[in-house]
Amino acid sequence: MASACAGARPVPRRGPIGVLPPANLSGAAIPTRELRETWEKVLRQRGVQVIDPAALDAFMARHRVRSTAGVDAEVARASAAELGIEGILVTAVELYRNQPPALAMTARLVSTGPDPAIAWIDGESRTGDESPGLFELGLITDVHELQARVMGTLADSLRAFRDGAAPRARACGGGGRFAPRTAFRSRLLTRAAARSVAVLPFADETRRRGAGEVVALEMLRQLEATGHFRVVEPGVVRDELLRYRIVMDNGVSLDGARVVAELLRTDLVLAGVVRDFEEVGVPRAAFTVMLLDRASSEVLWMASAQSQGDDGVFFFDAGLVATAPALSCRMARSALETLGATAAR
């Protein structure tokens, strides 16, 4: 069952953690083994205690863990007992390209034990040619150099969080230029207390495989960054949907949302649909997201956003958002501002 009703979240700060192989949301083939090795190396360099990957692999084989995109309650409980780890780092590769190099990653630390919860989440994305600078001195042509930079930023963020020097989640740079085209906020929505939210997988109407998961993950990250919501670990949500065979092909129904909210004991359910997600050339994205309330069975909030990376860019590409995941993150943050949940940067 979900950890939504738990009070203070366990914060894995000092003990060892396990690093799951990266989940591939890039829609293309990625060098999973190489990325995992580099990621673990970068984490160790930052002083993060990572357990032997062979031990984690053996644990995954023993418990038949097939999805590395999340941590369910059973895996969280068993990993604490058998591996003695206090957290599992779940990594998602949202964009990977060799030439010109591009990498977008999201990582989150999920606490182990009986109540898995997201302890920390952050994301970073870069393309090699996004800041060429004077005489193209800032151009990155080596994908390994780019990997080191992206992973270094994420590892620094995790390290700072574990040292108590950084928040659980960082808000993306937003700005009015990525504001949603339309938004609705019900009067029933109050901000009396932090409310628990289950983020359902977004329906994907694009040709880009994994676009729904990328946008849902960015939305989750920004929800966490607001500090007003306790978001249920997506692995727990996925497990419950599979266990009760809940399929939402045509979008979420009120009954479906109510069932999910009851199973996970959350106040709210967030669902959405991604209509556009383009990474070639100037990135662009379009999605609609809605927040359903368990108590009233009503839509409490809905926002429809459509933007592209060069919105509001006029001179020398200043302010250009180079990747679709980074654009989605900014759009998610701007959309959440219409919810009245302004994220603190």
Add this chain to the structure above:
Amino acid sequence: MNAPRPGTMLGAALALWGCASAPGHKFHDKRMDFSSIKTVAVLPFINLSRDNQAAERVRDVFANFLLATGSIYVLPQGEVARGISRAGVANAAAPSKEEAVALGKALAADALITGTVREYGEVRSGTAVGSAVSLSLEMFETTTGAVVWSASSTKGGIGFAERLFGGGGAPMNVITEDACRDLLNKLFH
């Protein structure tokens, strides 16, 4: 024979210009109390355009705009799909009177909105290119299954600027939003 006066000529020209700008039609059932409509289900639209996703895109924009007005509660699309399945409606885009009543009960909706996307996408005229959307909507009241409101709107196309400077016109989403805004104006006024 008397020559037509300049005022008459101007009036005729304005009337002709008005016809050319295609404001679309509008029907309001005068017996209907529209303030009693609190919950609406926007059903899947009929797609007559070449773009396979046009109907879903336009429906999404319209439903969001309607909800964003804050005057009417719009049911989520997943809920509408469940209601259609539960009420056993054969063609949800064009329900019969009985089906509209049954669907209204299944969804607890005061009204249903159906639509037809007649045109969506690029239009060409000679070397000029522009984007256009044309759609019509109907609202069914779910107590009797009668049509109480109907309107259509066409936006975009090839105008003076497109002919003179080219450029392809405004993006599809902007034009779709214009058309939906126009239809909402026709619903509320």
